[in-house]
Amino acid sequence: MNQEATLTKPAAEQSESAERTRSGRCYRPSVDIVEQADELLVLADVPGAKGDAIDVKFEDGTLEIRAEVAQRQGDEQGYLLREYGVGDFYRSFRISETIDASRISAEYADGVLTLHLPKSEAAKPRKITVSAK
Amino acid sequence: MAFIPWKNKQQENERGALSPMVALRGEMERLFDTFLRESFASMNWPTWGSDKWSPAIDVAENDKELTVRAELPGIDPKDLDVTVTGNQLVLSGEKKESTEHNEKNFYQSETRYGSFRRTVALPDGIDTENVDAQYANGVLTLRLRKTAPAAAKRIEVKAG
Numbered sequence: 665m666n667q668e669a670t671l672t673k674p675a676a677e678q679s680e681s682a683e684r685t686r687s688g689r690c691y692r693p694s695v696d697i698v699e700q701a702d703e704l705l706v707l708a709d710v711p712g713a714k715g716d717a718i719d720v721k722f723e724d725g726t727l728e729i730r731a732e733v734a735q736r737q738g739d740e741q742g743y744l745l746r747e748y749g750v751g752d753f754y755r756s757f758r759i760s761e762t763i764d765a766s767r768i769s770a771e772y773a774d775g776v777l778t779l780h781l782p783k784s785e786a787a788k789p790r791k792i793t794v795s796a797k
Numbered sequence: 798m799a800f801i802p803w804k805n806k807q808q809e810n811e812r813g814a815l816s817p818m819v820a821l822r823g824e825m826e827r828l829f830d831t832f833l834r835e836s837f838a839s840m841n842w843p844t845w846g847s848d849k850w851s852p853a854i855d856v857a858e859n860d861k862e863l864t865v866r867a868e869l870p871g872i873d874p875k876d877l878d879v880t881v882t883g884n885q886l887v888l889s890g891e892k893k894e895s896t897e898h899n900e901k902n903f904y905q906s907e908t909r910y911g912s913f914r915r916t917v918a919l920p921d922g923i924d925t926e927n928v929d930a931q932y933a934n935g936v937l938t939l940r941l942r943k944t945a946p947a948a949a950k951r952i953e954v955k956a957g
Contacts, residue, residue: 694907694908695905695907695908696903696905696906696907696908697903697904697905697906698902698903698904699902699903699904700902704904707871707908709870709871709908709935710870710935711868711869711870711934711935711936712868712934712935712936713934713935714934715934742857742858742859743855743856743857744856744857744858744863745854745855745856745917746855746856746857747853747854747855748853748854748855748868774870774871774872774873774874774932774934774935775868775869775870775871775934775935775936776870776871776935
């Protein structure tokens with residue numbers, strides 16, 4: 665019964681640069697990525713993480729999401745059902761130059777981290793007027 | 798994973814073909830994992846082909862209370878419904894897609910939306926009148942206190 669359930673949350677792939685300072689399992693958050701006219705929206709499910717325990721880092725064209733999740737209960741409690749494991753979340757994305765990395769912003773509510781990745785001016789669609797002679 | 802693909806129509810098709818398989822694999826993993834731990838009848842059968850999904854829950858107990866936790870990221874607490882009928886605890890609700898991104902121009906869609914319902918059979922001796930429910934950071938926590946167990950009554954056996 666002590667086997668941790670990993671079914672709803674796949675384990676995170678470890679990147680070479682990732683250095684973990686905590687033991688325990690690390691999960692890969694599920695994300696939705698939505699394209700909008702002027703930005704990409706990334707919605708990542710990180711249930712159980714507190715807002716101040718989420719670390720979003722952009723370095724060398726890679727965007728990293730790291731969320732620490734505290735153990736929710738002492739291990740002395742007897743489990744009758746244990747469907748999900750508790751552990752940190754980690755996921756990284758490669759960001760192309762069409763994203764203006766300096767203006768990336770993030771917000772967090774109800775277990776969902778929302779990242780706004782604004783498109784750079786060069787990548788935005790623009791209409792070119794044809795001047796007739 | 799890269800954020801480059803919006804010029805690449807082919808990649809979009811590949812992803813479209815892949816996502817049902819990824820979803821299927823997730824369901825299969827869940828099914829097998831449950832199979833290894835649960836009896837056949839109490840299995841949480843997958844719900845393919847419907848918009849229903851099923852949140853993962855933990856149920857833990859100590860000598861004072863029973864704690865039920867459900868991972869429900871991105872749900873407005875107003876859309877959560879918790880009811881106790883007899884010894885059945887029912888969690889239901891709906892995860893709504895926010896209006897700002899329901900235009901369906903997804904690059905990647907891994908999270909689940911729609912309604913869900915989970916039923917938990919409660920053991921005897923639970924005070925169902927005073928259930929404490931809290932939703933924080935995408936996790937719903939229910940605390941159900943145990944009532945004091947009926948004091949054991951000793952019955953004297955008379956020798957006839």
